[in-house]
Amino acid sequence: MTSMNVTIPRYEKEPPFLEYSDQDSFFGGDAPLSKEVGYVVVIGFGALFSVITTILVFVSTYFTSGSRTITSENFNTAGRMVKTGLTASVIVSQWTWAATLLQSSNVAWQYGISGPFWYASGATIQILLFGVIAISLKKVAPSAHTVCEIVNARWGRTAHKTFLFFAFCANIIVTSMLLLGGAATVEALTGVDYRLASFLIPWGVILYTVAGGLKATFLASYIHTVIIFIVLVIMIFVVYIKAFSSDLIYQFLEKTISYSEEECAAIYSFANGTSYYDDKTYACGPVPGNNSGSYLTMLSADGLMFGIINIIGNFGTVFVDQSYWQSAIAARPSSAAKGYLLGGICWFAIPFSLATSLGLASTALMLPITASEAGSGLVPPAVAQHLLGNGGAVLILIMLFMAIVSTGSAESIAVSSLVAYDIYREYINPNATGKQILWVSRITIIFFGLIMGGFSIALYEMGLNLGWVYLFMGIVIGSAVAPLWFLLTWKGASGKGAVIAAWSGFALALIVWFIAALVQSGEISVKALGTNEVMLSGNLVAIFSSAAIHYAYSVFIDPTDYDFSQLDKKITLVEQDLSGLGVEQQDPVELDKAFKWITRRGYVLTFVLIVVWPLLSIPAGKFTEEYFAFWVLVSVMWGFGAAITITVLPLTESSEEIGAIIKGIKGKIGMGEKEEEPTEFKISPVVLEKEYEEPEVTKEQPI
Numbered sequence: 001m002t003s004m005n006v007t008i009p010r011y012e013k014e015p016p017f018l019e020y021s022d023q024d025s026f027f028g029g030d031a032p033l034s035k036e037v038g039y040v041v042v043i044g045f046g047a048l049f050s051v052i053t054t055i056l057v058f059v060s061t062y063f064t065s066g067s068r069t070i071t072s073e074n075f076n077t078a079g080r081m082v083k084t085g086l087t088a089s090v091i092v093s094q095w096t097w098a099a100t101l102l103q104s105s106n107v108a109w110q111y112g113i114s115g116p117f118w119y120a121s122g123a124t125i126q127i128l129l130f131g132v133i134a135i136s137l138k139k140v141a142p143s144a145h146t147v148c149e150i151v152n153a154r155w156g157r158t159a160h161k162t163f164l165f166f167a168f169c170a171n172i173i174v175t176s177m178l179l180l181g182g183a184a185t186v187e188a189l190t191g192v193d194y195r196l197a198s199f200l201i202p203w204g205v206i207l208y209t210v211a212g213g214l215k216a217t218f219l220a221s222y223i224h225t226v227i228i229f230i231v232l233v234i235m236i237f238v239v240y241i242k243a244f245s246s247d248l249i250y251q252f253l254e255k256t257i258s259y260s261e262e263e264c265a266a267i268y269s270f271a272n273g274t275s276y277y278d279d280k281t282y283a284c285g286p287v288p289g290n291n292s293g294s295y296l297t298m299l300s301a302d303g304l305m306f307g308i309i310n311i312i313g314n315f316g317t318v319f320v321d322q323s324y325w326q327s328a329i330a331a332r333p334s335s336a337a338k339g340y341l342l343g344g345i346c347w348f349a350i351p352f353s354l355a356t357s358l359g360l361a362s363t364a365l366m367l368p369i370t371a372s373e374a375g376s377g378l379v380p381p382a383v384a385q386h387l388l389g390n391g392g393a394v395l396i397l398i399m400l401f402m403a404i405v406s407t408g409s410a411e412s413i414a415v416s417s418l419v420a421y422d423i424y425r426e427y428i429n430p431n432a433t434g435k436q437i438l439w440v441s442r443i444t445i446i447f448f449g450l451i452m453g454g455f456s457i458a459l460y461e462m463g464l465n466l467g468w469v470y471l472f473m474g475i476v477i478g479s480a481v482a483p484l485w486f487l488l489t490w491k492g493a494s495g496k497g498a499v500i501a502a503w504s505g506f507a508l509a510l511i512v513w514f515i516a517a518l519v520q521s522g523e524i525s526v527k528a529l530g531t532n533e534v535m536l537s538g539n540l541v542a543i544f545s546s547a548a549i550h551y552a553y554s555v556f557i558d559p560t561d562y563d564f565s566q567l568d569k570k571i572t573l574v575e576q577d578l579s580g581l582g583v584e585q586q587d588p589v590e591l592d593k594a595f596k597w598i599t600r601r602g603y604v605l606t607f608v609l610i611v612v613w614p615l616l617s618i619p620a621g622k623f624t625e626e627y628f629a630f631w632v633l634v635s636v637m638w639g640f641g642a643a644i645t646i647t648v649l650p651l652t653e654s655s656e657e658i659g660a661i662i663k664g665i666k667g668k669i670g671m672g673e674k675e676e677e678p679t680e681f682k683i684s685p686v687v688l689e690k691e692y693e694e695p696e697v698t699k700e701q702p703i
Contacts, residue, residue, distance in 0.1 A: 008259075008266045015252055015366035016267045024268070024276045025370045026382045031191035032393050038190025041397050042197060046204020046405065053208040053220040059661055085649030086218060087331045087339025091127060092347045092646055093221035093406040094323055096228060097174065098181030099470050101396075101403055102377025104351035106467060108359020109283055109374045111303035112253075112295030113623070113631065116355035118307030121609040124348045125311065126318040128605050131340030131598040133319070134328035136488040138336055139591045140564040143571045147325040148422040150487060153570035154562065155495030162499045163320075164422055166480035168415070170320040172455065173473045175411045175448075179456035181377040181466040182404040188378050189385075189393050198456045202449035204401070205408040210442045217409045218330070222650055224406035229643035231399040232354055235380075236639050238387050239357040244364075246632040250625050252364035253295045257286045268368065281371050283363040291622050295363055298617040305532045311610065312539040313474030319484050320477045322414035333591055337598035341605075342649075346642040348609075353639030356632065358383040375467040408449075416444040425574070434574050463526045471535040475513055478542030479505025483550050490554075491562040497553030505546030513538030 010018040020026075082090070100123075107115030141150050148167055152160035182201055183194040192200075208216045240246055259267065261277075264284035268277035279285065286293025289301035318324050331339050358380045362369055369382050384392030420440045425432045432440075459469065479502050486493035514524055516537040521528035528534065554560070620627050651658070 008263055015255070015364070017365070017367075020368045022270050023368050024270075026368050026373060026385075027188040027378060031187075031189055032385050032390055033190045033397070035191050037394065038186050038192035038197070038397075039200075041190075041394075041401055042186060042192070042200045042204065045398070045401055046201075046207065049204065049220060049223070049405065050207035050211070052223070053216050054211040056219045057208075057211065057216045059665070082218060082327075082330045082335065082339075083332060083650070083653045084335040084338045084342065085646075085651075085653045086222060087327065087335050088343035088346060089222045089225050089646050089650050090218050090327050090330075090410075091324075091340060091343025092350070093225045093228075094327065094410040095123070095127060095318075095343070095347050095407075096225070096350055096403045097407050098178045098185075098377065098400060098403055099466055100351050101228075101354060101380060101400055102181045102185065103466055103470050104355040105359035105362065105379035105383075106374045106377060107303070107306055108355040109362050109369065109379050111300045111306065112287060112290060112297065112363070113356065113360065113628075114290075114298045114300040114303030115306065116352050116359055116635075117298065117613075118303055118310055119355065120348045120350075120352035121613065122307045122310035123314040123351070124344045125606040125609055126314050127340055127344035127347065128602040130318050130324055130328070131337045131344075131602050132595070133325075133485070133488055134331065134336040134340050135333070135591065135595045135598055137325070137328050138331075138333040139588070139595065140488060140567045141571060142333075143568050143573060144325075144329060145421045145571075146322055146417050147484065147487075148322075148418060149571060150567070151484075151498075152422070152426065153567055154487065155498055159495050159499050160422065160426070162502050163480060163484065164418065166320050166477050166502065167322050167418055170317055170473075170477050171322065171411050171415050171418075171448075172452070173469065173476065174317055174321060175408060175452045176456045176459055177466060177469050177473075178404045178408055178411075179452060180459060180464075180469060182400055183456065183460070184376040184466070185378060185381055185397065185400055188373075188376075189381055189397050194460065195457050198460075199450070199453035201401075201404055202408060202453055204405045205412055206446055206449040209409045209412050210445050213413060213441070217406075217413050220409060221406045224402040226647050227402045228350065228399055229639075229646060231395050232350060232639055233643050234395065235384065236353055236357045236636055238392075239361050239383075240632055240636060243387055244361070246629040247625055249360060249364045249632075250296065250623075250628045252366075253360065256284060256363055256366055257293050257295065259285050261285060267366070282368070284366065294622045295360065296623040296628055297621060298614060299621060302532060305536055307610075309471055309474065309532065309536050309539050312478055312543050313471065315481045315543060316474050316477035320480045321411075322418055323410040326410075326414055326417060333587075334594065337594045341598060341601055342645070345605075346646045349635075349638045349642035353635045353642075354380070356635040361387075372465075375465045377466045412445045412448055413441075415448045416441040419444040432574065437574050468526070468530045471530065471532070471539075474539035475509045475535070475542050476506070478539055479503075479509060479546035481543055482547035486550060486554075488564075491564060492554050492560055493550065493562070494554040494558040494560055496558050497550045500553060501546045501550035504549050505542050508545045509538045509542035512541045 008016060010016050010021060012018055100119075104116055104119040107119055109115075137144065137150070141153070144150050144153075146167075148160055148164045151163045179198050179201060183197040186192050186197040186201075187194040208220055240249070244252075261279065264279070264282070265275040265277040267284060268282050269275035277284070287295055287300070290303070291297040291299035328336055328340075361383050362374075362379045365383070365386065367382055367386055369379060373379075373382070381393055381396040384396045386392075388395070420437045424440045425437065429436065464472075483493070483498035483501055486498070513529065513534060516534040517524050517528040517531075520531060520534055623631065
C-alpha cells in the first residue's frame with residue numbers, strides 16, 4: 001500500500017511525532033540502554049537485595065526470638081504469625097507478575113479503557129475470595145504446610161498425586177511468564193540476550209530465598225512492593241499531571257480513531273511514500289468491536305471476552321498455586337482474612353492505574369508500537385522511554401525486576417515446600433528430620449531456578465509470548481479450582497469425584513480448545529490456538545465441567561459427610577515449632593467471626609467489581625471528556641491511596657518489633673543504656689522455650 005495521495009503532518013510535541021518517521025517499530029533499532037545497565041539491574045540488584053534481605057532476616061530472627069538458626073517449620077511457614085499489613089503487602093507482591101505490569105498495558109493498547117479494568121477486576125476477585133479459603137484453613141488445618149498436604153489428609157494419595165501435578169503446573173506456568181516477560185523487556189531495553197537474561201534473573205531470587213526461606217520472601221516482598229508503587233505513582237504523575245492531562249489524552253485518543261485507513265497508511269510509511277501499515281499491527285483508526293470504534297468505552301466485545309478469560313484463568317493461578325496457600329498458612333488467624341481483602345484492594349491499583357496511564361498513552365500518542373511488541377509486554381517501557389528518556393526505561397526495568405524477583409521468590413519457596421513435604425517426606429523419607437527438610441527445600445530452590453530459565457527459553461523458541469501463555473494458563477489448571485474450593489468448604493465433597501473432575505475437566509478443555517481452533521481457523525497452530533475465542537472456549541470448559549462433574553459425583557454417586565475436626569489430626573509437624581498454633585490463635589469464636597467478616601465483604605466486593613461497576617458504565621456508552629476525567633481521577637486516587645497504605649501499614653504494625661531490633665542492635669554495639677528495657681520490647685528466649693512445652697501459653701512475637 002502507498003500513501004502518495006495523503007499527507008499527514010508530523011509534530012514535535014503532539015502525535016503523530018516527527019521523531020518516529022521511517023520507524024516501523026518502537027524497539028526495532030538499537031536498545032535505548034546499554035548492556036551494562038542491564039547487567040547492573042539484573043545482577044547488581046539481585047545481589048544487593050540478597051544481602052539486604054539476608055541481613056534483615058538474621059537481625060529479625062536474632063533480636064525477636066533470641067535464636068541464630070532457622071527451623072524447617074519457620075523456613076516454610078514464617079512462624080504462622082504474619083500481621084495484616086505485611087500479609088497484604090506479600091499478596092500484592094506475589095500477585096504482581098511481569099504480566100501485571102506488561103500485559104495490562106497491552107490490553108489497554110488493544111481494547112482501550114475496558115482492558116485495564118477487566119485485567120484489574122478479573123484478577124482481584126480471586127484474592128478476595130481466597131480470603132474465605134485462608135480463614136477456613138486456619139479453622140480446620142492450621143498445622144498444614146502445603147495445599148497438597150491437606151488434600152492427602154482428606155482424600156488420600158491418589159488425589160494427592162493428582163493435585164500435586166496441577167500445583168506444579170501452576171508454579172511452572174507462573175514462573176515461565178515471569179521470565180518470558182522479563183527477559184523480553186530486558187533485551188528490548190538493554191540489548192542483553194533474552195536467553196542469558198532468562199538464566200541470570202532467577203539468581204536474584206535464589207540467593208536470599210535459600211538463605212532465609214519464607215520470612216526472607218516476605219521481607220523482600222515488602223521492599224519490592226514499595227518500589228513498584230513508587231514507580232507507579234511517578235508514571236501516573238508524569239502522564240496525567242506533568243506531561244499531559246486527562247483532557248489532552250482524551251483528545252489524542254479521539255484523534256487516533258478518526259484516521260481513515262489511507263491516513264493511517266500515510267502516518268506509518270517511509271520517507272519515499274511506501275507504507276508499512278497493517279491494521280492488525282498498529283493502533284490507528286477505529287477499534288473493531290468497540291462502541292463507536294472508540295478506546296473510551298466499556299462496551300468492547302473483545303475487552304469483555306478478555307475479561308472472562310482473565311477471570312477464569314486467574315482462579316487457577318490463585319487457588320492452585322501453593323504460594324497463596326503458603327501466605328495463608330503464614331498469616332496470623334486474625335490477620336489472614338483482612339490481609340487478603342486489603343491486599344486485593346491495593347493490588348487492583350497496579351494494573352488499573354498503571355495501564356490507564358501508560359497503556360492508554362501508548363495509543364493516544366500513536367507510538368510505533370507493533371502488535372508483536374505489545375504482545376511481548378513492551379508497551380510500558382515504550383511509553384516511559386518516550387516520556388522520560390532513558391530514565392523512564394530504567395524505572396520500568398527496575399519495576400519489572402522487582403515484580404519478577406518478588407513473585408519468583410514466592411514461587412520458588414512454594415515449589416520447595418511441595419517437594420520437601422509432599423514428595424520427599426511423603427514418599428521418600430517419612431521420618432525426615434527438620435535438617436533434612438531444610439536441606440531438600442534449599443536444594444529445590446536452586447534447582448527450580450535453574451531449570452525455569454531453560455523452560456522459558458523453550459517457550460520463546462516455540463513462538464509463545466507472554467500474552468499467549470497468560471491466556472493459556474486457565475486451560476491447564478482451571479479444572480483443579482472447584483475441587484480445591486470444595487476441599488475446605490464442603491463436607492460432602494468426594495475424594496474420588498475430585499480426582500475424576502480434575503482429570504476430566506483438563507481433558508475436555510484440551511479437546512474443546514483444539515476443536516475450536518480447527519473450526520475457526522481450519523488448522524492447529526500457535527496462532528490459531530491463541531485467539532480470544534479459542535482460548536475462551538478452553539478456559540470455560542476447564543473450570544465449569546470440573547465443577548459440574550465433582551458436584552454430580554459427590555451428590556449422586558459417592559456422597560460423604562466428612563468431619564473437618566479430624567483433618568488437622570492427620571497433619572504432623574516435623575519439629576515442635578508451635579508458633580501460631582496456640583490456644584489464643586485457634587479460638588473458634590474469633591475464627592468464626594473472621595470467617596463471617598471475610599465472607600460478607602469478599603462476596604460483596606466481588607459482585608461490585610465484576611457486575612455493578614461494569615453495569616454502571618454501560619449507560620455512558622462512549623465516555624464524554626468529563627466522564628473520562630472522573631475515570632482517570634478514580635485511577636489516580638486508587639493508585640496513590642494503595643501506595644500509601646501498603647507502605648505505611650506494615651511499618652506501623654511492626655513498630656514494637658522494629659523498636660526491639662533497634663534496642664537490641666544498640667545493646668550489642670554498646671550504645672544502649674544499662675537500665676532495664678521497657679516491657680514491650682523485652683523478648684525472652686526462655687519464654688519461647690517454655691512455650692514449646694506448654695502450647696497453651698502463647699506469647700509469640702509476630703513478624
